Amino acid sequence: MPTYRQPGTVVTDHHFQVPLDHAEPAGEQIEVYAREVVAAGKDPDTLPWLLFLQGGPGGRSPRPVGRDSWLDRALDDYRVLLLDQRGTGRSTPADRHTLPRRGDAAAQAGYLAHFRADSIVRDCELLRRQLLGEQGRWSVLGQSFGGFCTLTYLSYAPEGIREAFVTGGLPGLDRTAEDVYRAAYPRVRRKVEAHYARYPRDVETVRAVVRHLREHEVRLPGGGLLTAEAFQALGMMLGTGNGSHTLHYLLEDAFLPGSELGDAFLAQVQGHLSFAVNPLFAVLHEPSYGQRSVSPYGTGWAAQAVRAEFPRFDVDRALADELPVLLTGEMIYPWMFTTDPALAPLREVAELLARWERWPDLYDPRQLARNEVPVVAAVYHDDMYVDTAHSLETADSVRGLRTWITNEYEHDGLRVSGGRVLDRLIRMIRDEL
Template identity: 45%
Template sequence: MNSACSAQLTFAGMIARKHYFSLPLDYQRPDGEKISVFAREISSPDNCDKDLPFIVFFQGGPGFGAVRPAANGGWIKRALQEYRVLLLDQRGTGLSTPVNFASLSHLTSDEQTQYLSHFRADNIIRDAEAIRQQLTDNQKWTILGQSFGGFCVLKYLSDAPEGLAEAYITGGIPSLTRHADEVYQATYKRVLAKNQDFFSRFTDAQTLVKSLASHIESNEVILATGERLTIEMLQLLGINIGMEQGPESVYYLLEQALIDTPSGTQVNPLFLAHFCQLLDFNTNPIFALLHESIYCQNTASNWAAHRVRNEFAEFNYQADKPFLFTGEMVYPWMFEQFNNLKPLKQAADALAQKQDWPMLYDLDKLATNKVPVTAAIYSEDMFVEMRYSLETATQVGNLKYWVTSEYEHNGIRMDGEHILDRLITINRGEKLR
């Protein structure tokens, strides 16, 4: 086992090593096509020559690379007290054989569909286990999952608990059995509540956004990324109102959206640039392609969020009705409006219709789980239904949880040192400080 002390990369208060692993695209064909999976090992200068265990971070998403830390802070600061941190770029993200329209352009739509079907949590966990065996001489390690990373934690507990010493989840306990339709029926209600909070806090926001919507309907407005801005795209900003500091970001953007010029009212170029920065669909296509599949077990999603939206007519914008933002939903029209998704439309439709997704969770194995697990459940979470998280908590053995209203979905990003410390304390049965 090589020490991180030999690394040449240094950050404020941290030392890093890069790891690349050649792993099968399809574990049913281990001698077939390979992909590269990247992980960054972080140590503190005081501990880098010690043989400390790893804690592996599973990022939210799906479809986003691991955090790129610039300083020793947040949950990483707490973790480095007793671990080496491994920041895993899940397959298809970051430096792990990235998936995007350019990297898939040599494939037919059918080949794209087949290729992308290997990028769910099941293969992310197979990658992690292969990395553990190569990197640690088969020693157990600890895992931490945020949001979709929590789905990965439960998949790990279901498939390979023998590799785990402890497990932690923040904002990401999924239902083990419910269909995507049920998930979105609950989620739309949560999004409605977040809209109410947003427009109550920012009393002129409804006027601002409706003025912008009216302008968009009457004029061709082109975003910095080249797309025509539509009402549906504007509604997607709502994914941010369920985050800490997200409502403020959306409000300040709306506040600057329209400007008066000698030629009349126009959309501020600043808005056109910053709007693109608040949405990730052009840059992280796996999220749009595979988000609904994270709920699929021998079933197709059939664009669940799009279908369920018909039960919530208030989200269909009308000029004489209140404007509402949507949330963490993916819609088929996105593959007609976002430039970098357009080349993947046929594959997206095929993935939405795919019925033979493998089962994700072994309920019997999870019920008898022996690995100590502790989860933070955020009662006001817009992205994860608390009722379903609590339901799952009763189905997983040896799982303790902490329910709190202090944080939004991205709490670990805002107060990670405290959250991880509390979870570790609970998991080990120690007295809370």
């Protein structure tokens, strides 16, 4: 196990072999990577473990440089394990290069069916037994999708958890993907309208950009097609603390003198829109809500299906009626698999997964109702990515779960708060608040 030092920390690499399908433990194996971080000068054997489950799906764990972000607070009390969930980071990759080696689209879909929260939790249990022993228990911190995984963990393997912290990630236990997006579009509209109220000149800039995109074929530096609908997806930025300001600075450099979109602008847009870094987010985002008892016919293209109920998001209507163009949020649409070169080879498998009818349930409401693990959760008021009402319904369904509801932070509060969000949750679970 390679070990190295960073400012204030000692870091150890861990590689684990886990079954692709935990129902067939002797079958195909894949690799899962995790990074252990301990404060310099502390004896790791005296510290309890804290497993961090990253947001996503498809997001790799943080790449810290010393004691940065929330990790600084965590290292005061814990030996932290940053997991690259299966298919991400240094774990066995799943992308446009590796997936076609599995065979046709049906074979690829069968493979990716093992990359949801239920499989991630079973990976965690194997890691726990190897690192802590059969009777060892660890603390779990789940951010966003990592919080979804934490609820799955509490449902099916609570014996492995000592205590659980959730930030911006209490899922609706019985909500379909369509329910999720039907609740999301109004929240996104509010975020966009708040952005335009802050930066009124951006209304016309956005209208000018989408008019240009309707009249011209525009390619991004990597070859992707920038359509008006793809441009709308920049609204996903508005769910973070500084997203509105970042979007404004992006827009102010949109046009060169004249009417062309500048290279610097297009390069930045590509950085925000391309799924090259996390293709699993696009492929598995809607399937991450799939449960046989809730969505027996699959998740479909839920964001696309529900969008028609919200005509204000229609670009052409906004232009014709001289209305502000609304941007979209954390929505995945089928056209993304034609405009983004990182996703184009995965179009057929994405179609199959949208119609997949064999998703096992991710949560056990009966187990959660008799939960005995201490759980605390930060719920961000008007979180653009996770519906507050759904989160509070779930909080009421988990025995003993305590919530901190705040509008001080957006969805990225854990990362940007300098450890304050995590510190409050730690003090809550210790009954210091």
